[in-house]
Amino acid sequence: MPHSHDHIVKSYDDELKRLDGEIIRMGQVAVAQLDAAIDVLQRRDTQAAMRVVANDEAIDTLEHEVSHDVLRLLALRQPMARDLREVYAALRISSDIERIGDYAANVAKRSMVLNQTAPVSAARGLPALAKLANALVTEALDAYRERDADRALAVRGRDVEIDAEYTGLFRELLTYMAEDPRQITACTHLLFIAKNIERIGDHATNIAENTWFLVHGELPQGDREKGDLTSQVTDGQ
Amino acid sequence: MPHSHDHIVKSYDDELKRLDGEIIRMGQVAVAQLDAAIDVLQRRDTQAAMRVVANDEAIDTLEHEVSHDVLRLLALRQPMARDLREVYAALRISSDIERIGDYAANVAKRSMVLNQTAPVSAARGLPALAKLANALVTEALDAYRERDADRALAVRGRDVEIDAEYTGLFRELLTYMAEDPRQITACTHLLFIAKNIERIGDHATNIAENTWFLVHGELPQGDREKGDLTSQVTDGQ
Numbered sequence: 001m002p003h004s005h006d007h008i009v010k011s012y013d014d015e016l017k018r019l020d021g022e023i024i025r026m027g028q029v030a031v032a033q034l035d036a037a038i039d040v041l042q043r044r045d046t047q048a049a050m051r052v053v054a055n056d057e058a059i060d061t062l063e064h065e066v067s068h069d070v071l072r073l074l075a076l077r078q079p080m081a082r083d084l085r086e087v088y089a090a091l092r093i094s095s096d097i098e099r100i101g102d103y104a105a106n107v108a109k110r111s112m113v114l115n116q117t118a119p120v121s122a123a124r125g126l127p128a129l130a131k132l133a134n135a136l137v138t139e140a141l142d143a144y145r146e147r148d149a150d151r152a153l154a155v156r157g158r159d160v161e162i163d164a165e166y167t168g169l170f171r172e173l174l175t176y177m178a179e180d181p182r183q184i185t186a187c188t189h190l191l192f193i194a195k196n197i198e199r200i201g202d203h204a205t206n207i208a209e210n211t212w213f214l215v216h217g218e219l220p221q222g223d224r225e226k227g228d229l230t231s232q233v234t235d236g237q
Numbered sequence: 238m239p240h241s242h243d244h245i246v247k248s249y250d251d252e253l254k255r256l257d258g259e260i261i262r263m264g265q266v267a268v269a270q271l272d273a274a275i276d277v278l279q280r281r282d283t284q285a286a287m288r289v290v291a292n293d294e295a296i297d298t299l300e301h302e303v304s305h306d307v308l309r310l311l312a313l314r315q316p317m318a319r320d321l322r323e324v325y326a327a328l329r330i331s332s333d334i335e336r337i338g339d340y341a342a343n344v345a346k347r348s349m350v351l352n353q354t355a356p357v358s359a360a361r362g363l364p365a366l367a368k369l370a371n372a373l374v375t376e377a378l379d380a381y382r383e384r385d386a387d388r389a390l391a392v393r394g395r396d397v398e399i400d401a402e403y404t405g406l407f408r409e410l411l412t413y414m415a416e417d418p419r420q421i422t423a424c425t426h427l428l429f430i431a432k433n434i435e436r437i438g439d440h441a442t443n444i445a446e447n448t449w450f451l452v453h454g455e456l457p458q459g460d461r462e463k464g465d466l467t468s469q470v471t472d473g474q
Contacts, residue, residue, distance in 0.1 A: 078315040
């Protein structure tokens with residue numbers, strides 16, 4: 001009875017699809033977590049922020065499942081060529097999504113501290129930054145789901161938008177701190193929140209690069225602009 | 238002539254050793270980079286800081302070599318059981334070392350900005366934090382080199398020391414900023430430098446956990462305390 005056997009021993013193809021589904025699901029949870037983190041930050045909702053922090057475990061669990069399935073596939077199916085790249089990319093991308101989830105949870109955690117102090121108007125710039133990051137992660141995950149290398153490459157170029165927005169916010173927060181030293185602690189948490197979101201953009205870029213690699217078997221050409229212009233911000237600028 | 242053949246087609250064992258050597262070398266470069274970054278920060282040496290930033294490329298190149306060799310090994314040797322875990326751990330650990338290198342380079346980059354302003358006495362706490370992080374990374378890499386899971390597990394427990402030291406420094410920097418708003422920009426860079434070093438501790442822990450996994454085929458039991466107590470720092474505390 002080959003059919004009943006099929007239900008127990010899944011096909012190689014099913015196992016690859018399962019892996020793909022886990023990555024898509026991880027990505028959806030991470031994007032939802034980032035949305036929720038910014039929402040609770042804006043609404044100053046500590047209860048909801050605690051739920052965002054707790055939900056991060058779901059992403060960690062999914063990452064463990066991906067690792068487990070990757071090792072199983074490598075051991076039992078010994079994938080080659082494109083299949084091997086599928087498995088490799090899944091492992092890499094799951095680790096980027098896990099980091100995105102961590103950053104979202106950290107945003108929610110810091111928002112709880114901010115709720116203990118008066119609202120800081122400099123926080124107004126954060127939703128726009130988060131929206132950019134969220135769009136980039138969503139686009140990177142869509143490119144991965146479609147195995148669309150060109151779409152992935154376009155994501156890579158857009159990380160500079162986030163870096164520019166982040167730099168503006170960084171300077172604005174420094175100005176607020178200088179003008180009102182009572183806001184220093186709150187603004188410091190906002191700085192780290194902004195930095196978390198900027199890092200999420202970097203991980204979207206990683207997802208895009210791994211998608212390109214999955215399709216083409218090599219990394220995209222040309223250096224990507226790495227990171228954060230605020231490392232060079234001085235008082236004089 | 239089997240001997241001349243041996244020179245061209247390396248043995249499986251040689252390939253695994255080569256991978257191991259690449260990880261060890263990557264780790265040595267990363268530890269040296271962290272040392273150098275703190276040294277240039279203390280000496281306020283912008284020229285030397287630029288060299289640290291440029292040297293990060295060596296680590297990125299090594300990471301690409303590791304990825305390449307991992308994919309080659311998986312495709313051609315189809316490793317099983319312990320060998321598969323060797324390859325998997327090498328991939329994971331190389332990615333943690335690459336991040337440690339990035340953080341070290343970012344410390345050096347920010348030190349160049351600090352050289353454009355008057356020295357901030359709050360910077361004095363950084364070398365002690367960096368020393369803890371460096372010791373932890375070195376210990377994690379030694380545990381990996383010796384394939385010593387118990388030694389790796391001890392690393393995991395010591396990350397709390399870094400977190401405690403970081404929290405102290407974080408509060409100190411906030412106090413400095415409040416007392417002298419002219420130091421806000423410099424102290425912000427110091428906050429991010431401290432955060433980078435704290436993150437290096439997390440990556441040392443990851444290396445340790447992957448070493449445990451390599452030996453035992455499962456992750457160590459018990460939750461590890463993840464991250465950074467300063468996410469909860471308020472003015473009142």
